Amino acid sequence: MSHHLSFPIHRRSRFRSGVLFVWAFFGLSEPIAVVGASLIVLGLGGFGLYCGLAFFFLLVRLDSAKRRLLFSFRSEQMSHAKANDSDDGMLDQSDGMLDQSDSSSFDEGSSKVAGGGTVLKKGPWTATEDAILIDYVKKHGEGNWNAVQKHSGLFRCGKSCRLRWANHLRPNLKKGAFTAEEERLIIELHAKMGNKWARMAAHLPGRTDNEIKNYWNTRIKRRQRAGLPLYPPDVHLQGLSESQQNQNIGELNCGDTSHHDLLQANDFDIPDVVFDNLKDSPGALCYSPVMPNVSVNSMLNQSLGSSQSFSFMPPTINHVKRLGESETLAPGFSVSGSNSLPLFGPFRNDSSAKIHRPFALSVPYDPDPDIKKSPPYGAVMTGSLALLNGNFSASKPLNGPVKTELPSLQYPVTDISNWGTCPPPTPSLEAVDAYIQSPVSPTVQMQSESFSPRNSGLLEALLHEAQTLGSSRNRSSGNTSNLPVLTDTQVVDSSPLNLCEVEWEYSDQISPLGHSAASTLSESTPPISSSSLDELPPSKALPGSEAKVETVEHVSTPDGGDKIMRLDFSRPDALLGADFFAQSYEYAKDLAAFIGDDYFSDYKQMAAETTYSSTQGWGLDEPMEHDCCL
DNA sequence: AAGTAGTTCAACCGCGCAGAA
DNA sequence: GTTCTGCGCGGTTGAACTACT
Numbered sequence: 001m002s003h004h005l006s007f008p009i010h011r012r013s014r015f016r017s018g019v020l021f022v023w024a025f026f027g028l029s030e031p032i033a034v035v036g037a038s039l040i041v042l043g044l045g046g047f048g049l050y051c052g053l054a055f056f057f058l059l060v061r062l063d064s065a066k067r068r069l070l071f072s073f074r075s076e077q078m079s080h081a082k083a084n085d086s087d088d089g090m091l092d093q094s095d096g097m098l099d100q101s102d103s104s105s106f107d108e109g110s111s112k113v114a115g116g117g118t119v120l121k122k123g124p125w126t127a128t129e130d131a132i133l134i135d136y137v138k139k140h141g142e143g144n145w146n147a148v149q150k151h152s153g154l155f156r157c158g159k160s161c162r163l164r165w166a167n168h169l170r171p172n173l174k175k176g177a178f179t180a181e182e183e184r185l186i187i188e189l190h191a192k193m194g195n196k197w198a199r200m201a202a203h204l205p206g207r208t209d210n211e212i213k214n215y216w217n218t219r220i221k222r223r224q225r226a227g228l229p230l231y232p233p234d235v236h237l238q239g240l241s242e243s244q245q246n247q248n249i250g251e252l253n254c255g256d257t258s259h260h261d262l263l264q265a266n267d268f269d270i271p272d273v274v275f276d277n278l279k280d281s282p283g284a285l286c287y288s289p290v291m292p293n294v295s296v297n298s299m300l301n302q303s304l305g306s307s308q309s310f311s312f313m314p315p316t317i318n319h320v321k322r323l324g325e326s327e328t329l330a331p332g333f334s335v336s337g338s339n340s341l342p343l344f345g346p347f348r349n350d351s352s353a354k355i356h357r358p359f360a361l362s363v364p365y366d367p368d369p370d371i372k373k374s375p376p377y378g379a380v381m382t383g384s385l386a387l388l389n390g391n392f393s394a395s396k397p398l399n400g401p402v403k404t405e406l407p408s409l410q411y412p413v414t415d416i417s418n419w420g421t422c423p424p425p426t427p428s429l430e431a432v433d434a435y436i437q438s439p440v441s442p443t444v445q446m447q448s449e450s451f452s453p454r455n456s457g458l459l460e461a462l463l464h465e466a467q468t469l470g471s472s473r474n475r476s477s478g479n480t481s482n483l484p485v486l487t488d489t490q491v492v493d494s495s496p497l498n499l500c501e502v503e504w505e506y507s508d509q510i511s512p513l514g515h516s517a518a519s520t521l522s523e524s525t526p527p528i529s530s531s532s533l534d535e536l537p538p539s540k541a542l543p544g545s546e547a548k549v550e551t552v553e554h555v556s557t558p559d560g561g562d563k564i565m566r567l568d569f570s571r572p573d574a575l576l577g578a579d580f581f582a583q584s585y586e587y588a589k590d591l592a593a594f595i596g597d598d599y600f601s602d603y604k605q606m607a608a609e610t611t612y613s614s615t616q617g618w619g620l621d622e623p624m625e626h627d628c629c630l
Numbered sequence: 631a632a633g634t635a636g637t638t639c640a641a642c643c644g645c646g647c648a649g650a651a
Numbered sequence: 652g653t654t655c656t657g658c659g660c661g662g663t664t665g666a667a668c669t670a671c672t
Contacts, residue, residue, distance in 0.1 A: 123640095123642090124641075144657080144658095145658075146656080146657065146658090157642095158657075158658085159642080159643090159659090160641075162659080163642085164640095164641085166659095167640075168640080195661065195662085196661090197660075198659070198660055209660075209661085213662085214639055214640085218638065218639090
């Protein structure tokens with residue numbers, strides 16, 4: 001209806017006003033519209049024509065069968081309108097009914113054939129269409145949107161009507177920019193829910209999912225460009241705890257939704273727990289690197305911001321990503337190259353290095369060459385801060401919020417001296433973003449993304465690392481026994497993943513990449529209870545050649561070589577296993593305990609706190625059975 | 631002033647879920 | 652149990668707008 005009416009209005013300027021009124025009335029009330037139209041037409045002098053039109057429209061409304069005829073009529077109008085057009089938009093604006101620019105009318109909108117053979121308009125809505133839809137909803141209420149076209153004569157599909165109503169016409173909609181409070185809430189909600197725009201909208205009265213989605217997407221872009229983390233630390237933390245609870249609930253229910261959401265949203269919130277905990281202890285943030293539990297979000301944020309985020313690569317999912325990213329993002333990074341080694345370097349000599357080792361991965365990527373020169377511990381401290389620098393250095397200076405999230409990045413802070421030679425790769429924001437945005441399996445990304453010319457492959461890297469570590473092996477040799485090799489049972493329960501994960505654990509220990517996150521996790525598991533550095537996770541232990549050999553063997557196994565990569569990257573969710581978290585926390589504890597150094601006294605405290613809080617928040621005590629839900 | 635690039639936002643599309651037939 | 656229909660959600664697209672050169 002709206003269309004056939006709108007055309008005459010647009011095309012015949014002398015009758016515009018009259019037609020407009022007719023149109024408006026028609027939308028509001030059919031009888032009134034008919035009468036009003038007739039009167040107006042009479043007044044304007046187009047009696048014959050408009051009287052006929054009025055009756056025609058009325059009949060059409062009363063008899064749906066006649067609508068087809070009307071459609072035909074409209075088609076003619078449309079073609080005619082196209083021939084003329086140009087100044088028609090004014091009419092619509094005069095309507096002032098809604099915010100839409102009506103100039104479009106049919107010319108702009110495309111159309112599609114509905115089931116009944118009617119052509120449904122597409123494109124921007126006109127004020128008249130809006131009026132029709134509003135009237136319809138007033139009369140019939142929301143829902144049954146497909147009936148709108150039938151009952152109102154609106155040539156729009158039900159989905160389009162629903163969308164228009166929900167996003168623009170329904171009452172109580174807020175228009176305009178988001179308030180600071182709303183922005184804050186959106187951030188928090190996104191930290192919890194991921195890209196669940198509709199759910200988020202439920203928390204923002206008057207706001208639509210589309211608005212929120214657009215806001216978020218633009219926000220992401222802005223922050224990426226600015227090199228800022230997506231989530232302010234405090235928000236991130238808050239959201240994490242809640243998300244965890246939700247996740248746990250979902251797991252209990254065997255509902256995969258929460259998990260799926262998390263993954264899909266790229267909010268691998270699990271790791272975030274740490275941040276949540278840190279929220280209360282700002283100081284801790286600086287040291288957060290200790291926590292293997294780095295939320296993907298934070299990682300992403302970091303990565304996005306700095307493009308170098310490798311440093312904070314979280315042990316779990318993040319780890320997977322990092323591996324992929326490292327290859328991809330850090331063109332300069334070569335596994336075989338010295339770059340990869342630096343990670344482990346710290347372990348060679350220092351217990352402290354061991355402590356940091358899990359985080360070492362990030363270091364190699366640190367864009368800031370200066371950091372490398374800093375002393376081990378100092379590096380660590382600065383590292384965490386430096387991390388920030390490194391992470392963000394690529395783009396912009398860090399701000400307060402950024403620091404808070406740095407913790408996740410701190411991993412990289414590992415002994416800088418070791419990796420000094422490594423040129424800090426600068427991952428592309430786009431790549432990071434893509435990773436974040438897309439649920440695509442990490443494996444795929446890694447493979448596809450790993451374009452680094454220098455990248456020689458994990459095996460090579462492993463071998464190289466093994467060699468490098470070999471020298472330092474003696475120190476940690478005693479620890480090798482402690483290597484936390486996850487058994488199949490330990491590994492998350494997801495079927496196909498088990499093997500992969502198990503292998504990953506092995507590989508992880510060896511692999512430069514694996515060390516960072518996975519190794520940390522696995523390693524942490526083993527009761528490193530002792531505070532002594534020597535007792536540090538042997539795995540790291542790196543040990544040496546033997547460990548290497550085993551790992552290598554794994555790799556070499558038929559399944560092996562590929563699996564290592566796959567495992568780590570393909571199933572980030574596998575990392576979510578309870579074991580992982582538990583290990584992570586243990587590891588954190590160990591680290592805290594381990595760090596007796598003056599430099600790290602504070603750090604130690606923080607680590608302990610973090611571990612404690614995180615454990616509580618996530619209920620790490622009990623294994624998370626994420627995968628089972630998968 | 632014109633052209634280009636970037637940003638914002640409305641709308642569309644495809645998919646999946648739930649309920650009814 | 653299968654199919655159909657309606658609906659909602661999330662991702663994507665493209666036009667309009669703005670800023671920059």
